[in-house]
Each structure stands twice: as structure tokens, then as C-alpha cells.
Ligand SMILES: Nc1ncnc2c1ncn2[C@@H]1O[C@H](COP(=O)(O)OP(=O)(O)OP(=O)(O)O)[C@@H](O)[C@H]1O
């Protein structure tokens with residue numbers, strides 16, 4: 001068996017805030033191989049972004065505190081790296097794209113400068129990414145132009161001289177994708193890359209992402225709220241609830257046979273023509289208090305199938321089919337009612 | 340951009356009209372007897388009347404104002420009652436000293452305030468930060484003339500490191516004026532001894548003048564740096580693996596400076612006004628000292644002239660700052 005690209009185990013994270021220390025990640029498990037696009041879904045506040053940020057160690061400690069974490073990138077323990085070594089991986093092995101293209105570009109620097117800077121930073125660790133040129137800077141410029149072309153920015157020569165506010169939202173998101181991919185990363189973490197964009201631009205960006213994955217053989221974590229996006233774009237999906245991955249597996253399996261009661265409720269909440277609009281269907285109550293979380297399955301208080309055993313200990317991920325795992329003692333076995 | 344500059348220069352007209360009107364009104368409303376002071380205690384009534392007639396002071400105010408403005412248009416700032424010299428010539432003679440002092444103070448305030456603000460933001464909530472915050476509050480709330488006196492006491496009287504006052508000792512010949520700034524002229528003509536002496540004389544008044552804006556710029560820079568460090572694009576820059584020094588200069592400092600620049604613009608005007616006190620304390624032969632002496636003898640033409648020059652400089656300084664702001668912050672491109 002080959003070493004997975006990214007392997008997260010036992011990720012427990014606490015965040016300090018005014019009210020106290022919240023146990024926000026409660027043993028996240030995630031495993032990503034090259035060529036796979038993992039959708040990471042779940043309600044707002046369930047810890048998707050924090051999982052992404054934990055991988056490249058971007059959370060300041062404090063307020064963050066890791067209770068335990070095993071994160072490996074092709075077998076290399078990321079938690080054991082020095083800050084320098086970690087910085088060498090960012091942009092180079094791990095690329096990140098964030099949600100809001102209006103706030104994630106430096107407003108006072110030209111697009112070209114920003115791309116060239118990232119290219120130069122990546123080239124310090126791997127000069128082979130630069131095409132042959134008279135100087136490193138010229139090489140970085142050529143690479144930046146090439147990348148802008150690849151992500152579909154028209155007239156890149158002229159656009160390099162523009163500032164971010166002169167770009168549309170979709171174009172800015174393309175710039176961010178170009179910046180994330182310019183260092184030829186192996187793993188791409190995209191935190192809601194299309195949420196701030198309108199539907200047609202969203203579709204273009206997702207198509208672009210898929211093309212980039214196919215071309216560069218990346219592993220991707222795509223954080224999103226939108227199950228439609230997952231169904232269209234991802235090969236796999238991991239469902240999070242209150243700091244836990246409660247179900248994961250190939251997209252088809254999970255969507256056709258969701259085994260966790262929470263996944264089921266999440267799917268039922270997708271508004272289709274036959275279902276009335278509203279909140280999560282058949283789900284009473286709210287996300288548990290993470291400062292003093294209940295022991296056991298965090299979904300138990302809202303779950304109709306919960307038993308004493310559920311409240312006693314967090315159920316581990318168990319196999320539910322090929323590659324399909326669920327963290328539930330009483331998984332649902334019937335097919336999903338729709339989709 | 341040209342229209343932007345022209346529009347801003349047009350703004351000068353109301354500023355100048357306002358200044359002259361206000362200054363004329365004050366000159367008239369002030370109780371006192373400028374003619375009597377200028378003519379001296381032994382002058383006869385006829386002599387005083389002659390003096391008043393010579394300077395047009397027997398005319399109605401609106402007529403005096405009209406004559407003055409008519410002169411201004413041709414660059415004539417009227418004549419000093421006391422010295423009988425044209426005010427324009429005096430202004431030209433005193434302006435370089437004031438500008439040298441103000442620019443030196445500005446250089447100190449910006450050159451130290453910006454890096455200190457950046458550093459204290461990076462050291463936020465550790466003791467060097469707390470210490471500098473306390474010192475900054477002290478510096479802002481201390482009156483300038485008092486600070487000047489303290490500096491004189493400490494560095495000139497006790498330690499004897501720096502000259503007490505003045506721009507150059509009488510025994511030193513100033514270099515031939517090229518720019519009018521003694522330091523720059525001395526450097527241009529290669530008179531290094533003079534340069535050294537001039538710099539030593541400049542240091543204390545510039546420090547006294549700059550400390551409060553320095554502290555304000557530092558605090559402003561600190562808070563905008565902290566704000567910028569929380570911005571998404573800084574996180575993105577880190578996530579993309581940019582080296583620390585690049586994040587600090589290109590991402591953090593640049594954006595924080597653009598927010599701080601507006602304060603710097605305001606302070607230039609504040610410094611120009613502040614020179615009056617500091618020049619008096621340090622006997623610095625600039626516009627401030629000139630105006631003070633004129634006020635004491637109720638000689639209003641020089642005072643009006645100084646107010647006009649400072650008003651002009653203020654408008655120009657703000658124009659320059661706005662242009663610089665546009666350079667740093669591409670979103671503000673003069674519309
Ligand atoms: N800086 C912070 N300090 C304290 N608590 C935080 C901080 N950042 C996030 N949290 C908490 O951690 C939990 C998980 O946050 P996270 O941002 O990962 O959610 P998310 O799943 O990405 O949500 P969304 O879909 O809204 O982006 C939330 O309950 C949030 O309140």
C-alpha cells in the first residue's frame with residue numbers, strides 16, 4: 001500500500017476565546033491521495049476551515065492549542081517540522097485558496113508583482129519550476145505569465161500591471177488559484193473558493209480547478225457548503241459535524257447511501273423542487289456547546305436513533321462499504337430518498 | 340491628475356481671502372496703539388499723524404484692505420511699520436530657516452515614527468511596547484515649549500553636548516545660500532565643519548518640534564499595522580510561503596503606511612504652526628520668531644504675511660501628501 005499524500009489522524013484542537021476554551025476539533029480523520037478531490041462539508045462552525053488551516057500550521061498558538069495531532073504529508077510529519085521547514089512547504093507543496101477574492105489579495109501591489117513574488121519564493125526551494133531565462137526574475141515573470149494564461153486570464157501581459165481592485169471577482173479568484181498553483185504544490189486546500197462568486201463564474205472556476213487537478217495530479221481538499229458543488233466536482237466527500245468527520249467515502253456512495261443520520265439530514269436539506277424550503281429537515285436542536293461538549297457522539301443530542309452507548313464514547317469510523325466509512329453505532333442502511 | 344492639481348490650487352483663493360480678512364479684522368479689533376509704539380514715546384501728535392498717513396492707517400479698514408490685496412497680487416506684502424522694510428523681503432529671508440526646521444522635524448517624526456510603530460506592533464503586548472506607549476502619551480501631552488526648555492536644560496546646560504540656541508554661532512560664516520538651508524548648502528559646498536555645527540544646532544529644536552508628531556505617527560502606525568496584520572491577504576501571503584521579510588515590507592508595512600499618511604499630512608500644518616513657540620525658545624531665526632517680534636510691537640503686516648505663507652505651505656503640503664497617497668494606494672487615483 002502506498003503512502004497517502006495527506007493523512008490526518010486524531011486531530012484535536014482547542015481554541016481559546018472570551019467564554020473559555022472550546023474543543024473545536026475532536027479527532028478529525030482525513031486521508032487524501034493524489035488525483036482525489038475531497039469535498040469537506042458540514043454546517044457553519046463545524047471546523048472545516050480550522051482543519052484546513054491546521055494542515056499548513058497557519059493558526060496562531062495561542063489562541064489555538066493542539067491537544068493532539070498527527071498530520072503527515074507523504075509520510076513526513078508536519079507537526080515535527082521547524083517553522084522554517086514548514087514555510088518551505090507552504091506554497092511549494094501545499095497550496096491554499098481562500099474564500100473571499102476581494103480581501104485575499106494585497107490591495108497595494110500589482111497582480112504581476114504578487115505572482116512573481118510567490119514564484120520566486122517557491123523557486124528558492126525548487127529552481128526547476130522556473131522556465132529557463134536570463135535571470136531568476138525573468139524566469140519568475142515568464143512562469144507568472146504562463147500561470148495567468150493557464151487559469152484563463154485574458155491578455156496577461158497587460159493584466160500583470162493592474163491592481164486587484166481593477167479585476168472582477170471571478171478574475172481575482174483566478175489570480176488566487178494561479179498564486180496557489182504557481183509553486184507546483186502536491187496538495188491544494190481550497191476554502192470555499194466559489195462562495196463569493198455568482199453561479200456562472202462559480203461553474204467556470206470549478207471546471208478550471210478540475211482541469212488543474214487532472215493536469216498536475218494534485219490532491220485537493222475543497223471546503224464548501226454546497227452539496228451540489230460536491231456532487232459535480234469531487235471524487236470523495238467527508239462530512240463534518242461539530243469538530244468530527246462523521247462520514248467519508250467516494251461521492252457516489254455517500255450521496256446514494258448516506259449512512260450517518262447527520263449526513264442524511266444534510267442531504268434532505270438540499271432544496272429540490274419537491275421539498276419545502278427551510279432549515280435542516282428533521283433536525284431538531286442546535287450544534288452542541290463546544291466549551292463543555294457532551295461526551296460521546298456530538299450528534300447524539302439531536303439524533304433520533306441515539307442510545308446510551310452513543311452518549312458514552314465517540315464512535316470510531318467503521319467501514320460501511322468499499323472506502324466508505326461512518327462514525328455511527330446505528331448507521332442508516334436504506335438508500336437515500338432522492339438524488 | 341493635472342485637473343486634480345489645478346483644482347486643489349484653485350482652493351488657495353478662498354484660503355488666502357479668508358486669511359487676509361480674518362487677520363485684518365484681528366489687527367483692527369486688537370486693543371493697542373501700533374503707531375504710538377512705532378513712533379516712540381517722545382513723538383509729537385503731528386509726527387504720529389504723519390506716520391499713520393504714510394502707512395495709510397488713517398484710512399478706513401476696507402480701503403486699507405483693498406490696497407493690501409492690490410499689492411499682494413503683485414507680490415507686495417506691504418511694509419513693516421517698525422523696521423520699514425518690505426515684508427516680502429523679510430519673509431524670503433526667514434522662510435528657509437523655518438522650512439529647514441520643519442522639514443528636519445518631519446524627517447525625524449516620519450523616519451522614526453514609522454519603523455517604531457511597525458516594531459511596537461510586532462512586539463505588541465510585550466514590555467517594549469508598553470514602555471513606548473507610555474512614553475508616547477507623555478510626548479503627546481507635553482507642551483512643546485516646555486519640552487524645548489527641558490531639552491535645553493538637559494543637553495545644553497548640564498551635559499553641554501549641544502548648543503543652547505540659534506542656527507549658527509556668530510563667529511561661523513554661513514555658506515552662500517543655494518537652497519537657503521544651511522545644512523544642505525554647507526554639504527553642497529563641502530564645508531563639513533559648518534555642516535556639523537549646523538546639524539548640532541538643528542537637532543534640539545527639531546527634536547522639540549517633532550516629538551509629539553513622532554509619537555502620534557508611531558501610535559497610528561502601530562494601530563494600522565495591527566489592523567493590517569489581521570487582514571486576509573496577510574494570511575494568504577503566509578499560506579503561499581512568502582518569506583517573512585517580504586510579508587513585512589510589501590504586505591504589512593506598505594498597507595499600514597498608506598493608512599498613516601493622512602495623519603502625516605495633517606501634522607505638517609501642525610508643525611508649521613508649532614514653530615512659532617519652538618523658534619522663540621531656541622531663538623531660531625525663522626518666520627515664527629519674526630512673527631512673535633512683530634506681534635509684540637503690534638506691527639500687523641508681518642504677522643499677516645507670515646499667516647499667509649504658512650497657509651500657502653499648508654495647502655501645498657496637503658497636495659503633496661495626497662499625491663503620495665495616490666502613489667502608495669492605487670485605489671485612490673485622483674478623480
Ligand atoms: N480565532 C478563533 N478564536 C476562537 N474560536 C474560533 C476562532 N476561529 C474559529 N473559531 C471557532 O471554531 C469553530 C470552527 O470554526 P471554522 O472556521 O473552522 O468553521 P467552518 O466550518 O469553516 O465554518 P464556515 O462554514 O462558517 O466557514 C467555530 O465554532 C468558531 O467559533
Ligand SMILES: [Mg+2]
Pocket residue numbers: 048049050191
Ligand atoms: Mg470556514
